[in-house]
Amino acid sequence: MNLSEIEFVDRMGLIMERLGGTRTMGRMYAWLMISDPPDQSLTDLAAELGVSKTAVSTVARHLEVSGMVERVPSSTREHRYRIVGGGWAQVMRVQLAILKQSLDTLDFGLSILGDDRPGQRDRLKDTREFFAFILQDSDQMFERWKEHREKSS
Template sequence: MTPEESEFVDRIGLFMELLGGSRTMGRVYGWLMIADPPEQSLTALADTLSVSKASVSTVARQLQEGGLIERLPSASRQHRYRVRPGGFTSVLSVQLSRMKLGIEAADFGLAILDGDRPDQRERLEDFKHFCEFSSQAYHDEMLRLWADYRQSQRRGS
């Protein structure tokens, strides 16, 4: 890995950490985005990133479950991984869908509040409405806007 590639991988690690993942998760994902060949074994990932194979295995499973990478079929025990096309689209869709849990929580909170707590009720209703917006109208619109934007960027390149 060149010094520039190492800096890129570290930047993606920091980015992923800001999103709530681990730095190692981001570093694995970052390297898979630029690796040549694009398919990498757990051993190669661990060696390249100077991270334990167990750690790489854990984050590879998390990235795979999140839809960001995919494990390729292999006749040997050396599983190979690569970035899954459209991975961030599925992550966005899942995250926006999870806002439904906020609606359920807000409904429960509203049900337990008595009538002489208008300030609390207003805060809960605002939270519920944000979750409804995010999980319903915004979900579909955001994915449509992303698809349109991505297509326009590909035509422009």
């Protein structure tokens, strides 16, 4: 990696960390976005990122489960990975599914609080309304994203 690539990879590591992942996860994803060839072995990834092969293997599995990278066929026994198109959309779908589940929990919370606790009810209600607002047009957002990607291709 040249200095600019190192800076990009490190910046993406910080972004992924802020999003709740690990720095290595962000660095690996960033490197896979700019690497040539686009698929990289665990050994290559470990060497480029300066981390252990075990750490890269663990991160690769997490990114694979989340739908952001995929393992590609290889003529050798070594695992190779590449970016999956639409990976960030899949991550967002998972996060929104959690918000949907949260609505039931917030409804339960509201059901156990009596009218004699208006402060607590207001806090729960505010959170529930925000989550419901975010979710109300999420399906249309993903449809618009799909159309946008098709036009851009």
